[in-house]
Amino acid sequence: MIEIIELNNNSYLMEKLTNRTQFEYKEVNQVVEDIIEEVKNKQDQAVRYYTEKFDSVSIDDFLVGEREIKQAFKSICPKLKSDLERARDNILLYHKEQLTESYTITKENATLSQRVRPIEKVGIYVPGGSASYPSTVLMNAIPAKLAGVSERIMITPPSSDGTIKDSILVAASLAGVTKIYKIGGAQGIAALAYGTETIPKVSKIVGPGNIYVAMAKKKVSGYVGIDMVAGPSEILIIADETANPDYVAADLMSQAEHDPLAAAILVTDSNELALKVQASLNRQVETLERTDIIKQSLRDYGAIVVTKNITEAVDLANEIAPEHLELLTKDPFTLSSDIVNAGAIFIGEYTPEPVGDYFAGPNHTLPTSGTAKFSSPLSVTDFIKKTSVIYYDRQTLVDAKDSIIRIARDEGLTAHANAIEIRFRNELE
Amino acid sequence: MIEIIELNNNSYLMEKLTNRTQFEYKEVNQVVEDIIEEVKNKQDQAVRYYTEKFDSVSIDDFLVGEREIKQAFKSICPKLKSDLERARDNILLYHKEQLTESYTITKENATLSQRVRPIEKVGIYVPGGSASYPSTVLMNAIPAKLAGVSERIMITPPSSDGTIKDSILVAASLAGVTKIYKIGGAQGIAALAYGTETIPKVSKIVGPGNIYVAMAKKKVSGYVGIDMVAGPSEILIIADETANPDYVAADLMSQAEHDPLAAAILVTDSNELALKVQASLNRQVETLERTDIIKQSLRDYGAIVVTKNITEAVDLANEIAPEHLELLTKDPFTLSSDIVNAGAIFIGEYTPEPVGDYFAGPNHTLPTSGTAKFSSPLSVTDFIKKTSVIYYDRQTLVDAKDSIIRIARDEGLTAHANAIEIRFRNELE
Structure with a gap:
């Protein structure tokens, strides 16, 4: 063996x-491209169509209601619920060390900052069927919440009876998911990337999935952020x-x-x-x-x-x-x-x-296929983004201006030099 | 206007x-694919061929020697050199705040760490011709050095006389580039991704470039890391x-x-x-x-x-x-x-x-096309990677085992449960 x-x-x-x-999936490629185009154009109508086609169920309201979640808490084995709570607490404890602080450097009258802000809206994909794992929910949603992401939107394909597994709903609630929609597959990824009448457009999509989901993530990557194609x-x-x-x-x-x-x-x-x-x-x-x-x-x-x-x-x-x-x-x-x-x-x-x-406690979303040489486990830092903030007062620019102008001219970018010079032109004349 | x-x-x-x-570049796509295949198979021979074809120069030794660098320091305008030194110092000052520390959490007899290590080898692409900017060199090489990357390999296409601009060589030296090769274009990206007899294979490639370079980076992405396709x-x-x-x-x-x-x-x-x-x-x-x-x-x-x-x-x-x-x-x-x-x-x-x-001081490699909603300026963190390290002693596993086994069974992954159970099987019997 x-x-x-x-x-x-x-x-x-x-x-x-x-x-x-290195498998080639030419047929999958075309199918996924078509699905994304359809969802972009026909939005909810397309999502509904593909859900009937692939998940064999007709869904009126994609949004999971409070009642369904309450019911899941009633139905779940109480021991399993407390296992998920223990896991959540361990994941929280480990990941909260990953919070990145903004910093500011002050140099005379100049200030330079790296400002850290959460990504505003994030989509979390959770597979359905036999690969429907509550641990996936915890590992993806908890770092997003710690980062301060305000909308943490989970999507997952429904069973053919239109339901979602109790442990998935309970895990989502424990991990602080803000909305759950019953949508899966490439149509779900497209809905998150472009938005529909029902599904909010997000800025980043995380979570594992089958080859259709993976290809769809790859295709929308760049337009929205993705975690990785595992x-x-x-x-x-x-x-x-x-x-x-x-x-x-x-x-x-x-x-x-x-x-x-x-x-x-x-x-x-x-x-x-x-x-x-x-x-x-x-x-x-x-x-x-x-x-x-x-x-x-x-x-x-x-x-x-x-x-x-x-x-x-x-x-x-x-x-x-x-x-x-x-x-x-x-x-x-x-x-x-x-x-x-x-x-x-x-x-x-x-x-x-x-x-x-x-x-x-550490994340189970890990770099595969040798990518650990240059990439990292999923973490809180995947849910934040940084902005540089630069302030120079007049004197700081006076001290710096000749250097900036000389470098700009060496690079042949004279309009760059002009943007500095114009601020001092009257004095030069 | x-x-x-x-x-x-x-x-x-x-x-x-x-x-x-959203431009389509179908012709570029095929050209770039061919170049990558050729470099993968014929290595230096292919790189030499494409350098003659695209840069109109025949290069014997791709590696820039000590003598060329010394000559650049002699030829460069001394003021420009000190401008680049001032810029380097500012970039160093701003970026050194970005160093990420490893951390360890100890909980009874378990320890959990996030270990931070530099990526081992990084390639830095610097465009040639009219877009050959010393600032590109500083902004890409300094964060790599601060991260502790041990091989910081720069490639840049030579002029038709086989030389590289003085300010580029001086900036590379000031920024601590460890090796410089006279190679550009998609062939350069392919050489860094797959390695040749001369060019070391790297784990990540950063830096801007024309559409050929951008497409080549996109294509090797996943096999090696890339910063972004700007x-x-x-x-x-x-x-x-x-x-x-x-x-x-x-x-x-x-x-x-x-x-x-x-x-x-x-x-x-x-x-x-x-x-x-x-x-x-x-x-x-x-x-x-x-x-x-x-x-x-x-x-x-x-x-x-x-x-x-x-x-x-x-x-x-x-x-x-x-x-x-x-x-x-x-x-x-x-x-x-x-x-x-x-x-x-x-x-x-x-x-x-x-x-x-x-x-x-802040990096000039910034997210474009609306990607600032989910991505960040280039920073020291782009040159490190993290590994989780988990240690449980026997008693910690005893305390955790029932929870782990129940979650594994809920997920239908019985071999996962078995990996825990086998450690206690004799006691159970």
Whole structure:
């Protein structure tokens, strides 16, 4: 089911991982373009049409009412509700450290500021069907609220009976979502980007989705902001002979179950561990529910890489820059400081990756496909924007003017020079 | 040359501005795709070929040597050199406030960190020819250096005699660029994204460029990070009857001279000022060098909008979210706090926009085309990335496990639940 490869086959592994995200979706492309055009032109009418077509339900009022939310609080398992509250509190605690302050520098009679303001309106996409996760709601809505975004608008596709899962509605309420609409797919993204009679136009859209949603986000990106176009999920585990092979196998499978395109990779300097993990995978997979997805994902994109030592393992991890990285080694804390590129690092045997997915506090929206080399987990800073503010008094400009004029002239931009000169022309004459 | 319009024609203005950035460049698209493919496959050979083709020069060694840089310091006008040093010091002073610190939260025996690390290698694109600006070098390289990026690689197309402008080389040296290569265009972007025998592969590419460079950046985006795909430049000036019409006109033209697609807009509650600015534009434009570009830009994308009061002017500015916003009113400081969406705000009559382009300290790479609603000036934070680090000890996981398992099961992800359960299975049995 899963291959064991030597590190010198490393380029083979890299190719496998890279190809994973380079699929062409020409048909999807055209469908999504048409949907966006239709929603831009026909607004609610188009959204209603596509909701009937794709979600097989006719929705009169897209807006979720107070009554539906109250009903969800009544219906939800009380323990699950308090689990979501605990998760919310942890997420709040971790993310509130990310608030960015404005700053001002005063230099004689000049003042320079970087002013931080929340984005005014944000759209949060939450998938429906089998990938309808309350944790998605918490992880996207809480940082937006902390940033001070005033309208936090969630959209999610309804079930064919027109309802939304209780845990999704409860999570939205706990996380401070201001409005929920029953709309999904590319039509939902288009509605948020361009606005309709019902759906407010937002300035930024965040949240995961299927290929239609991802393509639609990519297409409206630039016109509105987006968080990222996420690729399939990944885990890389660095483990040595001290690791428990059953834990390693279980953790690999917890990523593999997401998607046949998910990648689960163990890198170890222990040949013995490699064999034990392989055996444990074969044993455990049969006891799980999403067996077929796990088998397919481990076969196509899984690997156990055996290295000469842990240093080689760290180098490989830094090259791959995985979304999730677990360290199951003798001294994982020390090792963690050698990790340069990763979305999130999970340290030691009692921090399996689901701790981060749901509960610990850090965001679970993480850079995939090696983008951890240059991008970051979703955070409060994704929901703010900065403006520079510059004030010079007359004397400050007098002191600076010759330098500014000379640089402008060197750049051949004489109207720039003129904008300075005209303020002193009478004195020059 | 420039129209005066009433605010009720506002949708006409918005359309004008929006259309500005929606050009289709199908031919460019294919050319750029071909160039990227060629550079990916043939590396230096392809770069050399395109440099001969587009820059009309055959380059043996792309790398700029120490000797060329020393020569530039000898040749440059000493005053210009010290102007660039003053600008550098101001940029350093302003940007060093943007350094982001890592943080750690400890909760009983769990620790959660957001770890900040610099991106390892960054490419800085600097245009050649008539748009070859030393200020571009300073504004892009200084934040990268402050962030701690270890390789800060600049590329810029050579003149047809194989040289690079003195002020560009001097600015690069002052700003701490680590390597300079004589390569431009889409081939340069491709070389930075994929690497060649000579050019190191980088993780992020920043800097402005022509349509070929912009399209190439867009295409490699996601594989590497990019700063933004900038649209044409904009200025919006809010002025009342206290403003000097000659200053307003000069400042409008300082943006208009960039590009026939640049937009320069005055919004005022004073009909008298509107007429005076119009007259001053007609007078001043003839005294400048880039007269034709200015006339074209003011005709196609310029406007003087007359509003009933300053509140209407502020609302329009927030809707347009301009790259540059000047406030030339009685009480510009108070007014500035009503501005929600803008790249940079310039306050009062001694802060014309070129003060920010070259000298004051804040970055001149600013969000264009209304993207100030959700994005920010280039800053030190564009050159760092964050990693979450999570550690739970056994007891912390014991306390959390039931919640995590319940949420995982609600989401239908049983392999996630299994990764927790397996750690306690022996005790459960």
